[in-house]
Amino acid sequence: AAVQLFLGPLLCLWALRLPAASSAAARGLDVASYRERVRAMFYHAYEHYLESAFPYDELRPLTCDGQDTWGSFSLTLIDALDTLLILGNVSEFQRVVNVLQEGVDFDIDVNASVFETNIRVVGGLLSAHLLSRKAGVEVEAGWPCSGPLLRMAEEAARKLLPAFQTPTGMPYGTVNLLHGVNPGETPVTCTAGIGTFIVEFATLSHLTGDPVFEDVARKALKALWKNRSDIGLVGNHIDVITAKWVAQDAGIGAGVDSYFEYLVKGAILLQDKELMSMFLEYNKAIKNYTKFDDWYLWVQMYKGTVSMPVFQSLEAYWPGLQSLIGDVDNAMRTFLNYYTVWKQFGGLPEFYNIPQGYTVDKREGYPLRPELMESAMYLYRATRDPTLLELGRDAVESIEKISKVDCGFATIKDLRDHRLDNRMESFFLAETIKYLYLLFDPDNFIHNDGSDFDVVVTPYGECVLDAGGYIFNTEAHPIDPAALHCCRKRKEEHWEVEDLMREFYSQKKTKKFTLKRAPDHGEGENAKDTENASSDKAGEKRNSKKSSHSLLSCPSQSFNSKLAVLGQVFLDNT
Numbered sequence: 001a002a003v004q005l006f007l008g009p010l011l012c013l014w015a016l017r018l019p020a021a022s023s024a025a026a027r028g029l030d031v032a033s034y035r036e037r038v039r040a041m042f043y044h045a046y047e048h049y050l051e052s053a054f055p056y057d058e059l060r061p062l063t064c065d066g067q068d069t070w071g072s073f074s075l076t077l078i079d080a081l082d083t084l085l086i087l088g089n090v091s092e093f094q095r096v097v098n099v100l101q102e103g104v105d106f107d108i109d110v111n112a113s114v115f116e117t118n119i120r121v122v123g124g125l126l127s128a129h130l131l132s133r134k135a136g137v138e139v140e141a142g143w144p145c146s147g148p149l150l151r152m153a154e155e156a157a158r159k160l161l162p163a164f165q166t167p168t169g170m171p172y173g174t175v176n177l178l179h180g181v182n183p184g185e186t187p188v189t190c191t192a193g194i195g196t197f198i199v200e201f202a203t204l205s206h207l208t209g210d211p212v213f214e215d216v217a218r219k220a221l222k223a224l225w226k227n228r229s230d231i232g233l234v235g236n237h238i239d240v241i242t243a244k245w246v247a248q249d250a251g252i253g254a255g256v257d258s259y260f261e262y263l264v265k266g267a268i269l270l271q272d273k274e275l276m277s278m279f280l281e282y283n284k285a286i287k288n289y290t291k292f293d294d295w296y297l298w299v300q301m302y303k304g305t306v307s308m309p310v311f312q313s314l315e316a317y318w319p320g321l322q323s324l325i326g327d328v329d330n331a332m333r334t335f336l337n338y339y340t341v342w343k344q345f346g347g348l349p350e351f352y353n354i355p356q357g358y359t360v361d362k363r364e365g366y367p368l369r370p371e372l373m374e375s376a377m378y379l380y381r382a383t384r385d386p387t388l389l390e391l392g393r394d395a396v397e398s399i400e401k402i403s404k405v406d407c408g409f410a411t412i413k414d415l416r417d418h419r420l421d422n423r424m425e426s427f428f429l430a431e432t433i434k435y436l437y438l439l440f441d442p443d444n445f446i447h448n449d450g451s452d453f454d455v456v457v458t459p460y461g462e463c464v465l466d467a468g469g470y471i472f473n474t475e476a477h478p479i480d481p482a483a484l485h486c487c488r489k490r491k492e493e494h495w496e497v498e499d500l501m502r503e504f505y506s507q508k509k510t511k512k513f514t515l516k517r518a519p520d521h522g523e524g525e526n527a528k529d530t531e532n533a534s535s536d537k538a539g540e541k542r543n544s545k546k547s548s549h550s551l552l553s554c555p556s557q558s559f560n561s562k563l564a565v566l567g568q569v570f571l572d573n574t
Contacts, residue, residue: 029389035440037396039087041409042080042433045424048408049076055103061408062422070120070426071112071177073104078124079430082477085135086434086446093135097128101148106156109178114163114171115193117156119258119475120426122200125153126207127477133456134445134466144465145207145458145487157204157213169219170194170240187241191234194220195259198266198275199473206484221266224259225278232285233301234259250301251290253312258474261317264324269471269481279325294333295354309355311341313348316371317474320378328382335375339391345415346398348372359416367411367423368403370431370476377439381447392439399432431476446470446478458486 045059053059053066057075060067069075077096084093129149133139140147162180163171172181173189198221201213227243228234233250252260260282267276289304290296296315298308316338322331341352348371351363373395380388402418403409409428410420438444448468455462463486470478 029386029393031389031440031442034389034393034396035437037400038433038436038440041396041400041404042083042087042429042437044404045408045429045433046080049080049424049429052407058426059408059424060422061405061410061424062420064407067423070116071110072108073106073117073121074100075120076424076426076429078104078128079120079426079475081124081128082131083429083434083437085131086437086444090135093128093131094137097132097135097137097149100125100152104152106152106159106177109176111174111176111182112159113193114160114173114175115190115196117160118197118200119473119477120430122153122157122160122204123473123475123477123479124430125149125156126200126203127473127479129153130465130480130483131478133454142459144456144483145209145460150207153200154204154208154210157201161212161216164216164220166240168223168240168243169216170223170238170243171197171216171220172240187239188237188246189240190237190247190255191224192254192256192258194238194240195224196262196474198262199269199471199479202266202270203479203484207487209487221259221263221275221278228282229301231289231302231304232281233289233299233304234282235301245301248301249298249307251298251308251312251315252286252296252318253298253315257314257317261321261474264321265471265473268324269479269484283325294330294337296334297354309353310360311338311352311354313350313352313366313369314371316348316369317374320371320375323375323378323382328379331375331379332383332385335372335379336387338372338375339387342372342391342394342398346394346402346418347412347415349415364414364416365412365421366415367421367425368399368409368428368432370427370435373432373435373439374472374476377435380439389439392436395436427475434476456486460486460488 045061048061048064049059049066052064054077055074056066057069057071057073058067059065059076078100081093081096081100084096126149129147130144132147132149133143144150159177160171160175163173163175165181166172166187170189171194172185172187173193174185175181197217198214201217205211205214223243224234224238227238227245229250234256235245236247236249236251236255238245247255250256260279263275263279263282266272267279286296289299295311296318297306298310299305300307319331319335319338322328322334338348342348344357345359345366347366348369349359349364349366351360352358353360373392376388376391379385399409403412403420405420408424411423411425413419413421438446441447445466446468448466450467450469453464453467456465464482465480465486467480467482469481471481472478
């Protein structure tokens with residue numbers, strides 16, 4: 001059977017498996033050796049964090065101590081958790097899960113960034129929750145619809161909800177975790193700080209059954225869309241009370257970046273045509289007004305006139321995003337532009353003046369950001385171009401040579417003279433190391449093409465998990481999209497699909513069903529009713545479970561092929 005979904009081909013691109021014989025070998029690049037070097041980099045940083053900085057948020061590698069930066073959450077430990085599993089360290093994953101459950105408290109009098117808490121803490125906990133079973137954690141009954149890490153993620157997210165209580169639905173940038181939004185809090189928030197919630201919050205809503213998270217994320221996204229300029233661009237900072245643009249520079253980089261990223265990833269995760277349509281409209285305006293010779297400049301959002309002819313290191317995510325919508329040729333051309341900057345400095349300066357071909361004053365640093373490696377990983381999955389492995393090689397060599405110190409890896413304060421700063425951001429272990437490792441590890445479970453999967457039983461029936469197609473949030477925390485279909489609260493929808501699937505397999509003839517998609521968050525019976533219904537049908541399900549698995553084959557999204565049916569179901573020979 002196949003499940004026809006409107007964005008299936010995009011995930012096929014992500015899971016694409018080309019012949020293993022690569023010209024990288026002909027160029028003498030030892031992929032396995034670099035993979036092990038990346039692993040060693042991780043442990044050099046991680047072990048020194050544990051030894052010198054835990055329970056603080058971050059390691060200070062020059063003084064071998066720690067500091068709190070984003071809210072006193074032991075942030076590096078949360079951010080590094082899923083990287084441990086990707087590197088294959090299940091025992092440490094299990095240990096850290098226990099440490100976090102015992103030691104992290106969100107009921108504290110701390111002013112926290114709404115954006116950073118969401119992408120690092122909520123995203124990290126959700127990812128770890130969904131990967132727990134794979135990591136050998138003994139999950140509780142009802143998983144993935146319940147579990148301690150899910151409850152922690154929900155608690156953290158609820159602490160952020162007061163920020164969304166504005167006339168526009170666009171959130172404040174900072175919230176006090178104990179008292180809510182401070183009375184004197186500035187109403188000016190960057191665009192990314194408004195539009196980077198749909199991946200985590202929609203996942204929370206689908207797993208917990210509480211629609212409030214997805215609702216506020218969608219309202220914020222749509223408020224930005226409503227306030228775009230007549231030429232289709234958004235600015236950098238906006239007043240969330242009045243919806244007036246405070247900073248009117250439009251581009252794809254800092255302050256805007258992950259808004260565009262989450263329109264695409266939200267569209268794929270939720271199979272949402274509206275979100276993808278919004279991005280494609282933005283993409284037209286971006287190409288029309290900001291793109292010059294495969295570079296992207298900053299322009300005035302109402303006029304389209306160039307305001308800053310600079311490349312920012314944060315913009316290096318863009319080729320990877322282009323690859324997700326299938327625009328691989330343009331993505332490679334832009335990537336190669338960015339790679340030339342890396343070769344020039346051994347890193348990406350925060351700002352690079354394109355006409356002058358040099359750094360911008362006071363923006364010469366490189367805090368070990370992941371975006372260029374992120375794009376290389378995506379593009380290598382799509383093309384197998386060995387140039388992308390060469391970027392990975394250069395990144396490993398540069399970071400080890402310039403940034404490695406006795407107690408970890410230090411931010412590069414100035415790429416011109418390689419002066420260092422006393423900080424190691426948590427995203428180094430969450431993102432930079434992870435994307436480099438995945439670039440050099442083609443057989444990692446993250447790259448699963450759907451040929452391998454698990455079937456788990458929840459209070460709402462069976463569901464397929466761990467089949468691939470993972471959606472990375474903007475902190476590189478992978479979310480299994482199939483999990484969003486495991487915890488539906490409406491038993492009517494569940495049994496309608498079960499009955500159709502049984503009929504489908506029993507008749508063994510060409511037949512086409514169109515399934516009506518029920519609301520994601522039901523007004524129907526409670527979980528207890530659903531469990532009773534599940535018990536009534538359990539015998540039938542057990543009898544059909546194994547016989548149906550061999551019939552399932554879906555080239556685009558096989559992980560969705562059993563119960564998460566959103567479109568049309570066909571026989572293999574149709």
